[in-house]
Amino acid sequence: MTWFTIIIAGIITYFMRMTMVALVDRDLLGERVKAVLAYVPSAVFPAIIFPGIFINDYGTFIEMNDPKIFGAIVAILVGYFSRNVIATIISGLFSYWIIIFLL
Amino acid sequence: MLSKKQIFSKGILAVAPHMFSVIPFGIVCGAIGIELGFSPILVYAMSIIIFGGASQIVFLQLLSGGASALIAVTSVGVINSRHLLYGAVLSEYLEKLSFIKKLLISYLVVDQGFAESNKFFQKNRNETHLHYHLLGSGGTLWVCWQISTLAGIILGSFVPEELGLKFAVPLTFIAIVVQDIKKLDHVIVMITCGLSSLLFFDAPFKSYIIISPIIALFVAALVLRLKK
Numbered sequence: 001m002t003w004f005t006i007i008i009a010g011i012i013t014y015f016m017r018m019t020m021v022a023l024v025d026r027d028l029l030g031e032r033v034k035a036v037l038a039y040v041p042s043a044v045f046p047a048i049i050f051p052g053i054f055i056n057d058y059g060t061f062i063e064m065n066d067p068k069i070f071g072a073i074v075a076i077l078v079g080y081f082s083r084n085v086i087a088t089i090i091s092g093l094f095s096y097w098i099i100i101f102l103l
Numbered sequence: 104m105l106s107k108k109q110i111f112s113k114g115i116l117a118v119a120p121h122m123f124s125v126i127p128f129g130i131v132c133g134a135i136g137i138e139l140g141f142s143p144i145l146v147y148a149m150s151i152i153i154f155g156g157a158s159q160i161v162f163l164q165l166l167s168g169g170a171s172a173l174i175a176v177t178s179v180g181v182i183n184s185r186h187l188l189y190g191a192v193l194s195e196y197l198e199k200l201s202f203i204k205k206l207l208i209s210y211l212v213v214d215q216g217f218a219e220s221n222k223f224f225q226k227n228r229n230e231t232h233l234h235y236h237l238l239g240s241g242g243t244l245w246v247c248w249q250i251s252t253l254a255g256i257i258l259g260s261f262v263p264e265e266l267g268l269k270f271a272v273p274l275t276f277i278a279i280v281v282q283d284i285k286k287l288d289h290v291i292v293m294i295t296c297g298l299s300s301l302l303f304f305d306a307p308f309k310s311y312i313i314i315s316p317i318i319a320l321f322v323a324a325l326v327l328r329l330k331k
Binding site: 002003005006009012014018021022024034036037039042044046048050059072080084085086088089092096097100 | 162205270
């Protein structure tokens with residue numbers, strides 16, 4: 001039963017990936033829609049970033065002094081100035097670890 | 104004009120740095136599946152059949168928590184519905200591919216690959232073999248996802264929970280959007296999305312993950328209108 005459920009979930013996920021690429025004719029989208037689509041990364045990724053920082057594993061808001069907030073600020077600063085993905089991830093993780101393990 | 108091989112390599116290199124987040128997260132995903140009491144084969148098969156990070160964890164957590172199969176499947180569908188947006192963006196660059204190639208390449212589209220390949224596409228519109236970038240980025244992410252979830256399944260409880268490795272996920276996406284904080288219109292869209300995601304976090308089926316982008320895109324449309 002679980003296997004069947006996984007396969008259905010996989011098929012649905014695949015359709016989400018495939019529909020707009022293979023089934024929908026791009027000419028159906030108007031110029032305005034195309035212009036708005038340029039904002040997709042900025043409109044989608046914060047929905048992964050914000051809860052990943054501000055909401056804990058139990059689905060409740062973190063305290064304002066949570067080490068994740070500090071880690072995220074460090075990552076934003078390092079990322080902005082270094083333009084380097086590895087530096088962004090590592091600086092964020094390390095500053096988070098420094099607070100939870102050393103302080 | 105770049106060769107297929109050159110574009111493919113650029114795709115690999117573009118997502119390679121994200122492995123610092125994808126691999127830890129994959130390990131955590133595999134480990135959680137085992138911890139929740141599912142069989143190793145089943146946990147691993149999800150990485151091939153669903154191939155979608157967070158949705159795999161949510162799926163197993165729901166089932167182990169006693170939720171019905173319908174709820175688990177719906178949640179996976181809602182979480183992964185953001186791929187409709189990625190597809191709409193990418194379709195412009197994949198238009199010329201044959202139907203079969205479109206069907207095949209779609210399987211490889213995931214968040215980081217979409218983000219990095221889209222950046223490349225915007226700057227290199229006139230290249231002929233653009234889709235090789237997506238093959239490189241998506242293929243790399245696929246291989247690493249398989250290896251890391253498998254590692255998590257084997258290592259299981261050896262992965263210390265205190266490390267908070269899941270925190271690598273928001274960090275990898277910060278790296279993707281951080282250069283856009285220079286642009287006021289993008290900042291408005293990002294903050295709208297971020298605040299909406301917190302506001303709607305408790306909405307059923309994890310639907311905050313698609314509700315907040317939709318709200319943010321409406322705001323983007325307003326911003327575009329004001330800019331004119």
